[in-house]
Amino acid sequence: MTVAAQVDGRGEPRRGGGYDRPKGRLANFEVFSWFFMRISGLVLILLALYHLIWWNLVIGVEHLDSQVVIERWSNPFWRLFNVLLVTFALLHGLNGARYSIEDYIRRRGLQIAVKTIVYSVVLVTLVIGVYALLTFDPASFFAIR
Amino acid sequence: MPMVTLRIQRFDPENDQRPVYREYAVNADPTDRVLDAINSVKWYQDGSLTYRRSCAHGICGSDAMRINGANRLACKVLIRDVGAKVTIEPLMGFRVIKDLVVDMEPFFAQFRSVLPYLINDEGAPERERTQSVHEREVYDDTTKCILCAACTTSCPSFWADENFVGPAAIVNAHRFIFDSRDKAAAERLDILNDREGVWRCRTVFNCTEACPREIRITKAIGEVKKAILSSAR
Numbered sequence: 487m488t489v490a491a492q493v494d495g496r497g498e499p500r501r502g503g504g505y506d507r508p509k510g511r512l513a514n515f516e517v518f519s520w521f522f523m524r525i526s527g528l529v530l531i532l533l534a535l536y537h538l539i540w541w542n543l544v545i546g547v548e549h550l551d552s553q554v555v556i557e558r559w560s561n562p563f564w565r566l567f568n569v570l571l572v573t574f575a576l577l578h579g580l581n582g583a584r585y586s587i588e589d590y591i592r593r594r595g596l597q598i599a600v601k602t603i604v605y606s607v608v609l610v611t612l613v614i615g616v617y618a619l620l621t622f623d624p625a626s627f628f629a630i631r
Numbered sequence: 632m633p634m635v636t637l638r639i640q641r642f643d644p645e646n647d648q649r650p651v652y653r654e655y656a657v658n659a660d661p662t663d664r665v666l667d668a669i670n671s672v673k674w675y676q677d678g679s680l681t682y683r684r685s686c687a688h689g690i691c692g693s694d695a696m697r698i699n700g701a702n703r704l705a706c707k708v709l710i711r712d713v714g715a716k717v718t719i720e721p722l723m724g725f726r727v728i729k730d731l732v733v734d735m736e737p738f739f740a741q742f743r744s745v746l747p748y749l750i751n752d753e754g755a756p757e758r759e760r761t762q763s764v765h766e767r768e769v770y771d772d773t774t775k776c777i778l779c780a781a782c783t784t785s786c787p788s789f790w791a792d793e794n795f796v797g798p799a800a801i802v803n804a805h806r807f808i809f810d811s812r813d814k815a816a817a818e819r820l821d822i823l824n825d826r827e828g829v830w831r832c833r834t835v836f837n838c839t840e841a842c843p844r845e846i847r848i849t850k851a852i853g854e855v856k857k858a859i860l861s862s863a864r
Contacts, residue, residue, distance in 0.1 A: 514824065514863045516824065516825070516826055516830040517824055517830070517856075517859050517860050517863045518863070520830060520856060520860070521860055585833065588826070589788065589791050589792065589831075589833075590791060592791075592792075
């Protein structure tokens with residue numbers, strides 16, 4: 487007896503058993519997303535450790551006031567650092583969520599719906615975060631207050 | 632001889648709506664194997680108990696089953712290692728045909744899908760195709776697979792998705808992908824470069840723990856992932 491159940495997301499039956507990759511799928515998307523997870527995970531550990539150790543332990547959380555924030559903000563490297571942190575954190579998390587959604591939600595319609603919601607939330611958060619980091623002017627903000 | 636209680640999941644497709652557990656008390660030495668205790672039930676208490684076993688020496692891979700919740704070969708586990716009360720169930724993720732016998736055909740279909748045989752269309756050489764010791768070592772570990780399915784049926788990705796090719800098929804693909812005499816590595820890597828191929832693996836390590844041949848399966852899967860990455864660049 488040979489199992490020949492046609493399943494969503496599978497291609498033609500392959501000689502000797504199993505199935506071909508379905509046509510039209512992004513070539514190598516999975517391999518690069520896997521590689522991205524390794525690299526972004528490593529980068530995130532370094533970024534988060536620096537953030538934690540320098541700002542919370544060396545500078546000290548009790549010394550973090552608006553003056554420190556304004557000084558930090560005037561340094562373009564600090565902004566770039568935070569753009570990297572927010573981008574890698576959100577995309578790394580998004581890809582992990584995609585893995586979980588594909589593992590656990592088997593119904594195709596529901597899977598698309600959940601993915602649409604999660605992708606939208608992450609995308610909007612990412613755009614707002616990066617926009618704020620690049621355009622926010624703390625000096626005038628605190629002067630007004 | 633001390634008494635051991637076997638709690639065995641039974642299913643008779645002609646009479647049972649769902650599986651039931653039945654308990655059997657048997658005499659077993661601590662150095663007896665779990666298979667000896669199951670044989671004792673079948674031979675002296677209930678001849679209808681159905682299970683697979685062939686060589687009974689850990690090589691044929693027939694008697695993989697869940698013993699106290701872990702996938703083991705009944706012929707390789709001693710009573711002293713599982714205690715006086717043992718729960719025995721069929722492998723998870725397959726249709727149960729009867730008692731401990733499951734339908735292995737989906738497993739073998741996945742195995743066949745990775746082309747688990749030597750492919751080399753070059754003409755036959757004058758002498759045998761030689762291989763250095765180092766070339767052989769690269770895939771030595773994955774030659775040990777006996778297709779018992781203990782790894783695949785311990786894998787949460789396989790439980791969630793029956794289309795996942797599974798660790799056993801990847802191990803057997805690895806055995807030929809890294810064989811210097813084989814010429815179809817690219818084709819196998821293309822088969823496994825799929826959401827239902829190696830990328831469904833989340834490195835849970837259940838397979839490595841379950842393997843009665845102590846194959847470092849997660850490591851082998853990782854090597855296949857790296858090979859796909861370097862061929863995709």
